[in-house]
Amino acid sequence: xxxxxxxxxxxxxxxxxxxxxxxxxxxxxxxxxxxxxxxxxxxxxxxxxxxxxxxxxxxxxxxxxxxxxxxxxxxxxxxxxxxxxxxxxxxxxxxxxxxxxxxxxxxxxxxxxxxxxxxxxxxxxxxxxxxxxxxxxxxxxxxxxxxxxxxxxxxxxxxxxxxxx
Amino acid sequence: xxxxxxxxxxxxxxxxxxxxxxxxxxxxxxxxxxxxxxxxxxxxxxxxxxxxxxxxxxxxxxxxxxxxxxxxxxxxxxxxxxxxxxxxxxxxxxxxxxxxxxxxxxxxxxxxxxxxxxxxxxxxxxxxxxxxxxxxxxxxxxxxxxxxxxxxxxxxxxxxxxxxxxxxxxxxxxxxxxxxxxxxxxxxxxxxxxxxxxxxxxxxxxxxxxxxxxxxxxxxxxxxxxxxxxxxxxxxxxxxxxxxxxxxxxxxxxxxxxxxxxxxxxxxxxxxxxxxxxxxxxxxxxxxxxxxxxxxxxxxxxxxxxxxxxxxxxxxxxxxxxxxxxxxxxxxxxxxxxxxxxxxxxxxxxxxxxxxxxxxxxxxxxxxxxxxxxxxxxxxxxxxxxxxxxxxxxxxxxxxxxxxxxxxxxxxxxxxxxxx
Ligand code: SF4
Numbered sequence: 001x002x003x004x005x006x007x008x009x010x011x012x013x014x015x016x017x018x019x020x021x022x023x024x025x026x027x028x029x030x031x032x033x034x035x036x037x038x039x040x041x042x043x044x045x046x047x048x049x050x051x052x053x054x055x056x057x058x059x060x061x062x063x064x065x066x067x068x069x070x071x072x073x074x075x076x077x078x079x080x081x082x083x084x085x086x087x088x089x090x091x092x093x094x095x096x097x098x099x100x101x102x103x104x105x106x107x108x109x110x111x112x113x114x115x116x117x118x119x120x121x122x123x124x125x126x127x128x129x130x131x132x133x134x135x136x137x138x139x140x141x142x143x144x145x146x147x148x149x150x151x152x153x154x155x156x157x158x159x160x161x162x163x164x165x
Numbered sequence: 166x167x168x169x170x171x172x173x174x175x176x177x178x179x180x181x182x183x184x185x186x187x188x189x190x191x192x193x194x195x196x197x198x199x200x201x202x203x204x205x206x207x208x209x210x211x212x213x214x215x216x217x218x219x220x221x222x223x224x225x226x227x228x229x230x231x232x233x234x235x236x237x238x239x240x241x242x243x244x245x246x247x248x249x250x251x252x253x254x255x256x257x258x259x260x261x262x263x264x265x266x267x268x269x270x271x272x273x274x275x276x277x278x279x280x281x282x283x284x285x286x287x288x289x290x291x292x293x294x295x296x297x298x299x300x301x302x303x304x305x306x307x308x309x310x311x312x313x314x315x316x317x318x319x320x321x322x323x324x325x326x327x328x329x330x331x332x333x334x335x336x337x338x339x340x341x342x343x344x345x346x347x348x349x350x351x352x353x354x355x356x357x358x359x360x361x362x363x364x365x366x367x368x369x370x371x372x373x374x375x376x377x378x379x380x381x382x383x384x385x386x387x388x389x390x391x392x393x394x395x396x397x398x399x400x401x402x403x404x405x406x407x408x409x410x411x412x413x414x415x416x417x418x419x420x421x422x423x424x425x426x427x428x429x430x431x432x433x434x435x436x437x438x439x440x441x442x443x444x445x446x447x448x449x450x451x452x453x454x455x456x457x458x459x460x461x462x463x464x465x466x467x468x469x470x471x472x473x474x475x476x477x478x479x480x481x482x483x484x485x486x487x488x489x490x491x492x493x494x495x496x497x498x499x500x501x502x503x504x505x506x507x508x509x510x511x512x513x514x515x516x517x518x519x520x521x522x523x524x525x526x527x528x529x530x531x532x533x534x535x536x537x538x539x540x541x542x543x544x545x546x547x548x549x550x551x552x553x554x555x556x557x558x559x560x561x562x563x564x565x566x567x568x569x570x571x572x573x574x575x576x577x578x579x580x581x582x583x584x585x
Contacts, residue, residue, distance in 0.1 A: 013352055013441070015549045022528040025202055026239045028209060040556040060353040063386065064549060065528070066288040068206055068304040089357050089388055090288060094304030142189055142318050152306045156214035156313060 003080045003101070004119040005053035007112045007129065010041065014057060015064030016091065020073040028069075030076035037073040046077040054118050056109045057084035061102075062091025071095040081120050083108045083127055083136075096143055099151030103127065107134035167416025169324040170391050171359040174299045174413055178282045186420070189320045194224070195281040197311045200267055201229035203286035203304075205243040208250045210309035219254045220315030226258040226276060227251055228267035230496075231524040236531040265496030265522035268292040268380065268464035273498055275406030279394040280413050284311050289464050289546070290389070291382035294362075295375040296401070297394030297412050302383065322388045323422040324359040324415070325350075329366035331430025336580040338474065339374040340466060340544065340564035342366070343381045344435045345427055348445035356386030358422065361415060363393060366429045372401040373468045380465045381546050384442040391415075434579055436542070437562040440550045448567055448579045455487075458541040459572040460533060461565055462493030462525045466544035469499055471565040472508050478569035478580055484516035485575030491533045492517045493525030517572075529553040535560070542571040 024036035038045040055074060061084040062070055071094050074082065082095065085106040095102040103120060111132040112118050118129040125136050139147060149155035168176070168183070176184045178192040197220075199207050204227055219225060227247060235241035244261060251259040264270055268289050271277055279297030283290060286308040293300030301319065303311070311317050327346055360382045367375065375392055382390035394412045402410075415421075438444040438451060461467075461475050472494065484490045492512050494500040500522050503509050509519055520526075526533030527545050535541055535558035543553070548560035563571075566580040574583050 015547075017528070017547070017549045017552045021551050022530045025528075025530070026237065026243065028206055040551045060356065060386065063352060064288065064547060066203065066286055066302050066304055068203070068286075068306060071304075086353070086356070088353075088386060090302050090304060093307060097304060097306040140189060152310055153210050153214045156210075156216065156310055160215055160313070 001122045002119055003052065003054065004117065005080060006050060007054055007056050007114060007116050007118045008049065009056045009109065009114045010058070012058035013060045013063055014041070016062055016067050016070040017064055019062065019070040020067065025067060025069055030072065033069055033073040034076035037077050049077045049079060051078040052080045053078060054120065055079045055082045056112055057082060058109060059085045061087045063088040066090045068094045068098065071098055071100050075100045083120060085109060096146055097152035099147065101147060103136050105134050105136040166420060167418040169359065169419040169421065170361065170393065170413045170415045171299065171324055171389070172321060174280060174282055175319060175321050177280070184321045186321050186323050189318055191316050191318050192282055193316050194284050194311050196276060196283040197225050197308060198267060198271065198283065199227055199286035199305065199308050201231050201244050203308070204229065204247040206305035207286055207308040207312065208247055210306045211312050214309065214313070216313040219256070219312050222255040222257070224315065225256050225312060226271060227256060227260070228264070228270055229261035230264045230270065230522070231266045232530055233263045233521060233523055263497060263521055265494070265499070266464060266524050269467060269495035269499065272296060273405065273496065275402060275408070278402060278406065278408060278410035279398065280411045284308065284317060288383045289380055291387055292376055292380040292464060294382065294390030295372060295379040295392050296398055297392060299389050299391065301389055320357070322358045324361050325355050326361045326363060326421045326424040328364035328424060328426050329362070329429050330364050330426055331366060331428040333366065333429045334433065336434050336566045337429065337432050338564040338566060339370050339377045341432055341435050342427065342429060343378040344437055344445045344562065345432055347381065347384055347437065347443045349425060349427065350385045351443045352384060352441060353386040355382065357388055359389050359391055360385060360387040361391045367392065368395065371470065372397050373470045376468065377465050381442070384546055434564060434567050436567060436577070437548055439548055439559045439561065442547060442562060448577065451561070451577050452579065454577040455540060456542055456571045456576060457487060457539045458489045458491065458533065458535065459568050460491045460493070460526060460541060460543040460545065461568055462495060462520070463527050463545045464495060465546040466565055467493060467495030467499065469502050471544060472503050475565040475569040476508060476511055478566055478584060479515050479573055480511060480585065482515060482573050484572050488572055488575055490515065490517040490572045491520060491525065493520040493532070494522050497522045526553055542568045542577065544568050
C-alpha cells in the first residue's frame with residue numbers, strides 16, 4: 001500500500017488539547033470534530049486538507065489526555081496518515097485502533113516542506129518527498145493485524161464471529 | 166536477574182512465569198474503567214462491533230462524575246446513553262449521581278488494590294500506582310475491546326526509578342517533588358516506560374500525598390507509575406476493602422533503565438510556567454506576576470489534605486481583589502469530609518466559590534473557563550495552550566500552598582512570604 005498527498009506540518013509535543021479543544025468533546029460527529037481539529041493551533045485546518053493529505057509531526061505527537069477524539073478529528077479532516085518523529089503511546093494505540101496509520105520516521109519532517117508531495121510506502125517502509133527518502137520500521141504483527149482489519153472495531157467483530165462458531 | 170514490579174504484574178496477568186522487557190503480551194484486566202467523556206465512544210464502538218455481552222460486569226466501573234451537572238443537553242444525552250448501556254449489561258458500579266471524579270473516587274471505594282492491572286480510558290490511570298497497582302491508560306476503542314473480552318495487548322516497558330531523598334522544607338509538598346521530577350525528566354522523558362517512585366522522602370508521605378506524584382507520571386510520558394505498597398497502603402485499604410490482594414515489589418536486583426535521585430532537601434516551592442508541565446522554576450523566579458484566577462482541585466490536588474494545606478495559608482484572610490478563587494473537591498466524599506471539618510465554610514468566608522465535586526475547570530469545559538487575558542495559578546497537572554479555555558491564557562501549575570498564597574496576595578508569591 002502506498003499513500004500519497006500533500007504534507008501538512010506541526011511541531012513537537014502537540015498535545016491532544018491542541019489537536020481538539022475540550023469544547024468539541026461533547027460530540028462524536030466527524031464533521032464537527034474536523035471543524036475543531038487544530039482549532040487554536042492552525043485555524044481552518046480542515047478546509048485546507050485535501051482527502052489523502054499526510055500530516056507530519058515532531059516528537060511526542062498526541063501527548064496529554066487520552067481523548068480519542070484527537071485521532072478521529074485528524075482522520076475526519078481527510079488526513080490519511082500521520083508521520084512523526086515520535087508519538088505518545090495512547091495516541092499511537094488509538095490511531096491504529098480507528099484505522100489511521102501512524103508512522104515513526106524521525107527524518108521525514110527534516111526533508112519535507114509544507115505543501116510538498118509526500119508518499120508513504122508501507123510495503124517497503126519508506127517515506128519519500130522531493131527526491132529524498134527515509135526508512136521506517138515495519139509495524140509489529142499485532143498492530144499489523146488490527147490495521148489490516150481496518151481498525152480495532154472490525155477486528156473485534158471478526159473475533160466475536162469466530163467465538164460464536 | 167530479578168524482576169521489576171511491572172514485569173511481575175504483567176507476568177501474573179498473562180499466565181506467564183516471566184516476561185522480558187520489550188515483549189508484547191496479552192494481559193487479563195482486573196478492572197476496566199471509563200468516564201463521562203470517554204464512555205460514550207467506548208459504548209458506540211462496543212455496539213458497532215456487534216458485541217452483545219461484557220466480559221464480567223463486576224470488573225467494570227464507570228464514573229460519569231467529572232463534569233456534572235451537565236453543561237448542555239448533548240452531554241446529558243450522551244451520559245444517559247452510557248447509563249442505559251450499564252443497566253443493559255448489569256454494570257452495578259456506575260456512578261453518575263455527582264459522586265465526583267474517578268481517580269479520587271475509585272481508590273477511595275477500595276476498588277484499587279496492590280498488584281491489580283487496571284485499564285482506564287483516561288490518561289491519568291497512572292494515579293493508581295500510588296497503591297502498588299498498574300493503571301494503564303487507553304483510548305475508548307481499546308476499552309470497548311476490553312469490555313468485550315477482558316484483555317488487551319501490552320508491550321512490557323522498561324522501568325525508570327525515581328528516588329526521593331532528603332527532608333523537605335516547610336511548604337514543600339509532593340506536588341513540588343513531582344514538578345521537580347518533571348523538570349528533570351521533561352514531558353517525554355519516561356515515554357512508554359514505568360516510572361517507579363521510591364526513597365525515604367516518599368515513604369514519609371501519606372497515601373493521599375503520593376497520589377499527586379503517581380498522577381503526574383503521564384506528564385512525563387510514562388505508561389504507568391508505580392510505588393511499592395507499604396504499611397500506609399495496607400492501612401489505607403484496611404478501612405476500605407476486605408477483598409484480599411497480592412502485593413508485588415521490584416526485586417533488589419531488577420533491571421532498571423536508570424535511577425534518578427532527587428534531593429528534596431534542596432527544593433523550595435516551585436511552579437510550572439506556561440505552557441508546559443516541565444517548564445518548572447522556583448516560585449521566586451516568577452514572583453510578582455499578577456493573577457486573575459486560582460483553582461484548587463483536580464485528580465492531582467483535589468483531596469482533603471490539599472484543601473487543608475490551602476487553608477493553612479488562607480485561613481481568616483480575604484481573596485485579593487481581582488482574583489477568582491475556585492475550589493473543586495474531587496469527590497462528594499471529600500466534599501462531605503471538608504464540610505464536617507468546617508473547611509467549606511472557611512473557604513466561603515475567604516471569598517472562594519465552591520464547585521460541585523469533579524474535575525472543575527481543569528479541561529476548560531465549564532466552571533471556570535479562562536479568557537484571553539487570564540493568568541491562572543492552578544493545582545492541576547496540565548498547562549498546555551488552551552487547556553482551560555483561551556490559548557492566550559497563562560496557566561501556572563503549583564501546590565495548594567503556592568496557589569493559596571497567590572489567591573491572597575493577588576500575585577505569585579512564596580507561601581513563606583505570606584504565611585500567617
Ligand atoms: S481533574 Fe483534569 S486531569 Fe484529572 S481527570 Fe479530571 S480532567 Fe483529567
